[in-house]
Amino acid sequence: MDFHPTEEQAAAAGLAARIFGDLATHERLAAAGTGSDAELWKALTAAGLPAAVEDIGLLGLVLLLEEQGRSTAQVPFAATCAYGVLPVAAHGTVEQRARLLPALGTGEAVATGAFPNRGRITADRGPLAAATADTGRRTAQGGVRLTGTAPAVPWLREATHVLVPDADGGLWIVRTDAPGVRTAPVETTAPWSAGRLTLTAAEAEPLGAAGAYEAVLATARTAFAGLQAGVCAGSLARAVEYTGVREQFGRPLSTNQGVMLRAADAYMDTEAIRVTTYEAAWRVDEGLPAREHALTAAWWASEAGKRVVHAGQHLHGGMGADLEHPVHRHFLWGRQLDAYLGCGSELLAELGDALAQEG
Known part of the structure; x- marks a missing residue:
């Protein structure tokens, strides 16, 4: 497996990071509520990012979704790509691809x-x-x-x-x-x-022939695991920034051993989500069997993701209890992704059944 993104994947991820960084601000996220940020979605489609997913593959999408997760941006990017662009490109007929992919790429259609x-x-x-x-x-x-x-x-x-x-x-x-x-x-x-x-x-x-459901489910689980990796990275980054400037007894909280150990555990959990997700995405793009790998990535996203967003909130101390604080959005997203497409125990049972069938 090659962990290094291609030039096209890296360029798309860099562009996504700039767009999300510029437009997915705390003020705009608060104003969007539960709706989509129309201006941000327009910027993403105008930049060609949903359309690019057909070319950069699932691994490229994972890199883009990490950037969305870091900012918890209110746009249907993950859903449109995981349930629209990639399934239609992989399993659609010639007519379906010609009819649906351009509309999904421009944002005219949302999946x-x-x-x-x-x-x-x-x-x-x-x-x-x-x-x-x-x-x-x-x-x-x-x-x-x-x-x-x-x-x-x-x-x-x-x-x-x-x-x-x-x-x-x-x-x-x-x-x-x-x-x-x-x-x-x-x-x-x-x-x-x-x-x-x-x-x-x-x-x-x-859409597609027999077996397409399992392939799309593996793709979706991998994509949303990538989104969780970004959510966790964003939560941890906020915690590191906060504990680095918040002082107690005359020194930053980040110098306390307990804080450092908690942050280190969260970092290792985040990296475990990322590496298992990259492997699953790479295997899908290479046409290799990936069901067990997608389940593994989803399990890490569920179990470790839950731990990381809790740690991020706890490391903010009393501020972490403020529902208006930016870190609380990461907590909410992380808990939602913990259960979406299967909670940890369900995924582990499904993975065990898959391995037993192979044996």
């Missing part, structure tokens, strides 16, 4: 995913019409319709398209403005503009 598959959505395939030779799409009349609910879909209130797995593991693209599709806002731990998705015989178009 999210009703993941993971909890068996809440079923597909009524009915008397399917024959697929056309060039697109593979089924006609609306007599085609597949989805019914069910997904209780908390990230960035649903911003999305134009939702990638939906059914109870049998099939993947479907649903437009949020289609008949039979209803969305309602819900509150989650992190302010992700989330919503409840309700489908009632909603028309859907297929």
